[in-house]
Amino acid sequence: MDETSNLAPNRYMRQADSPSEPGNRNGYLKVPFARCADGIARHVTSVSKQTIGPFTCLDCEMPLTLRQPSNRRAHFAHRPDAHCAGETALHRYAKELLAQRKFLTLPILTVQDEGLSELVFKAGIYNFEEVLPEFRIGSFQPDAIVFYKSVKLAVEFMVTHAVDAEKREKVQANDLSMVEIDLSEIRASQLPSEELDHVILHSAPRIWIHHRKRSAAIVRLADQVEEQKAKRGSRLKGHIEKQVRPAYPVGWEDESTPLVEQERLDHLVNLDVVCNHWFTVPRAVWQSHALCEHVIKPSQRFTPSGANIAIRGEWPSERSLASKIPSWMIRSDLSSYPPKRLAEAGYDRTHYGSPHHAVSSYLSKLQRHGRAVVWSDERQSFFIEPNFHELLHRRAEFRRIVTKLLDAIPHDNPEQGYRSWASSHEVGGATVDQLVEGGGDSYQMLRDRIFALEAMLSSNSSKIVNDLCGLPLMPILDRKRAAIKADRVARALKEKEAASARRDAIRQQAVERLENESAEWLAKPVEKNGASIIEFAGTSDDALIKTEHWLATAADRRRQANAEAEKVAALQAELIRATERAFPNPAMVQLFLNTSQPQIGGHHPIEYCNSKAALKRVLSLLPKRR
Numbered sequence: 001m002d003e004t005s006n007l008a009p010n011r012y013m014r015q016a017d018s019p020s021e022p023g024n025r026n027g028y029l030k031v032p033f034a035r036c037a038d039g040i041a042r043h044v045t046s047v048s049k050q051t052i053g054p055f056t057c058l059d060c061e062m063p064l065t066l067r068q069p070s071n072r073r074a075h076f077a078h079r080p081d082a083h084c085a086g087e088t089a090l091h092r093y094a095k096e097l098l099a100q101r102k103f104l105t106l107p108i109l110t111v112q113d114e115g116l117s118e119l120v121f122k123a124g125i126y127n128f129e130e131v132l133p134e135f136r137i138g139s140f141q142p143d144a145i146v147f148y149k150s151v152k153l154a155v156e157f158m159v160t161h162a163v164d165a166e167k168r169e170k171v172q173a174n175d176l177s178m179v180e181i182d183l184s185e186i187r188a189s190q191l192p193s194e195e196l197d198h199v200i201l202h203s204a205p206r207i208w209i210h211h212r213k214r215s216a217a218i219v220r221l222a223d224q225v226e227e228q229k230a231k232r233g234s235r236l237k238g239h240i241e242k243q244v245r246p247a248y249p250v251g252w253e254d255e256s257t258p259l260v261e262q263e264r265l266d267h268l269v270n271l272d273v274v275c276n277h278w279f280t281v282p283r284a285v286w287q288s289h290a291l292c293e294h295v296i297k298p299s300q301r302f303t304p305s306g307a308n309i310a311i312r313g314e315w316p317s318e319r320s321l322a323s324k325i326p327s328w329m330i331r332s333d334l335s336s337y338p339p340k341r342l343a344e345a346g347y348d349r350t351h352y353g354s355p356h357h358a359v360s361s362y363l364s365k366l367q368r369h370g371r372a373v374v375w376s377d378e379r380q381s382f383f384i385e386p387n388f389h390e391l392l393h394r395r396a397e398f399r400r401i402v403t404k405l406l407d408a409i410p411h412d413n414p415e416q417g418y419r420s421w422a423s424s425h426e427v428g429g430a431t432v433d434q435l436v437e438g439g440g441d442s443y444q445m446l447r448d449r450i451f452a453l454e455a456m457l458s459s460n461s462s463k464i465v466n467d468l469c470g471l472p473l474m475p476i477l478d479r480k481r482a483a484i485k486a487d488r489v490a491r492a493l494k495e496k497e498a499a500s501a502r503r504d505a506i507r508q509q510a511v512e513r514l515e516n517e518s519a520e521w522l523a524k525p526v527e528k529n530g531a532s533i534i535e536f537a538g539t540s541d542d543a544l545i546k547t548e549h550w551l552a553t554a555a556d557r558r559r560q561a562n563a564e565a566e567k568v569a570a571l572q573a574e575l576i577r578a579t580e581r582a583f584p585n586p587a588m589v590q591l592f593l594n595t596s597q598p599q600i601g602g603h604h605p606i607e608y609c610n611s612k613a614a615l616k617r618v619l620s621l622l623p624k625r626r
């Protein structure tokens with residue numbers, strides 16, 4: 001330690017002893033150490049007799065007086081005129097203590113990385129062959145150089161200043177091991193001698209500023225770390241690349257692979273893509289599944305409309321393209337390892353990736369094949385290639401309708417029936433298969449004919465299509481004809497029943513309203529062909545309604561006629577009663593009523609009497625009673 005730079009006041013000085021107040025006569029400068037007559041530096045608590053004096057200051061080398069007051073701590077005091085601060089006394093004491101005892105507790109030194117540790121120096125009490133205080137090595141002078149098994153080691157005692165960068169560089173340049181012992185927290189004046197010595201030699205904090213074996217240990221450690229990384233990397237690589245047995249769900253059948261084969265798209269699966277390790281099933285299986293769910297099935301289901309179908313995950317995880325693949329096909333024993341661990345295993349983020357990356361990378365490959373999918377930079381999405389969509393849709397549409405027709409015959413194997421028809425039936429020199437593959441107008445025309453046949457299967461349709469497009473659909477045609485005929489018969493019967501019901505209805509109403517005149521009314525001819533009212537009513541609901549109107553009119557007329565007859569009858573009754581009063585016997589009454597009278601135009605009075613005026617007139621013809 002550079003003593004000349006040690007200017008700060010030591011902590012064991014009393015405030016009153018501070019050099020800033022040198023004239024203070026009450027507080028002599030006190031220190032806990034002194035050099036005794038035998039030349040040895042001692043702490044005040046290890047000095048018992050005056051006899052080993054005189055004492056001098058370790059710092060200024062001026063005489064000191066030992067004071068052992070009964071009521072206060074013992075100490076050494078400077079002369080009143082002294083200007084010593086006793087700043088370096090502890091530092092000097094520590095160096096001399098080391099020189100005298102020749103041992104120290106040295107701290108452990110290890111280097112650590114990645115959880116591994118390499119020992120550089122073992123902690124313990126070390127006995128030195130030699131201790132050289134103030135030993136200069138070139139421009140550099142540590143507090144002490146000690147020799148352990150003939151190897152030099154520098155010791156620094158830190159009281160106020162730690163080892164600075166310059167000193168650190170020097171020990172490193174000389175490759176000299178150096179330990180620094182921190183005495184800055186020691187209160188030397190308050191400790192007994194043995195305790196102070198123990199703290200300096202053993203228990204005060206101490207660290208290695210430099211150790212000549214440290215670099216070698218770092219190299220050894222680096223080797224170990226590399227070895228550990230390699231082992232760990234190879235373990236992780238083994239884990240990532242291992243074959244995992246899939247947990248097949250009970251009753252699971254691979255429907256995708258046959259569908260891919262049926263569509264003759266085998267060349268679009270089992271492609272070499274990154275991130276394949278994410279799947280429990282073989283490459284061809286998960287890729288078939290992805291192709292079916294993302295491309296084939298949507299193409300078959302949705303009619304091409306000009307708007308391309310975007311390829312997305314299953315709702316609500318649309319952003320993950322892997323969400324359309326069953327979870328049991330995806331490994332759950334892989335996690336998102338830190339990039340460092342992946343690098344050890346020989347992977348980067350892209351190549352390790354995720355199930356989504358795997359599917360995305362597969363779709364990219366398909367895009368490069370240039371057929372099934374396209375990528376849109378603008379919309380940042382894959383789409384089903386429109387022509388491919390139309391082709392798959394045409395195939396599915398024809399297969400669906402024709403197998404449905406064949407199934408309705410019925411056919412032993414509609415699927416096979418479709419295949420043999422499609423490969424052999426020709427329209428305009430091209431097979432059905434060729435038309436389906438090629439699309440265009442010829443395909444559309446055949447499609448219209450097939451759709452017309454399909455419409456025949458509906459029970460609502462009564463249309464007979466004789467153009468069977470080369471399909472063995474005669475049974476359907478025969479059934480349809482029979483059905484139409486049966487329908488016609490049933491309908492005629494129903495109509496007959498309805499006509500009878502309508503006739504019953506008008507007859508019943510006529511009886512109610514026309515009574516004895518109903519039969520005559522119902523039999524009246526109404527049409528040019530001579531049909532009667534009741535026959536006409538049976539022909540339709542409209543006709544029935546019409547006859548009901550007629551009936552209402554006829555009933556009205558009848559009621560009016562009846563009312564008129566009753567009125568005439570009442571007038572005649574009145575005439576008879578008056579006549580009976582006017583004549584003495586019934587024979588004369590009858591004679592008057594039924595004899596033509598010139599006054600009423602030659603009419604018989606009984607017949608003439610059809611109004612009040614007529615009655616009055618007839619009454620005036622009666623003889624006046626006597």
Ligand SMILES: [Zn+2]
Binds near residue numbers: 058062078084
């Ligand atoms: Zn002094």
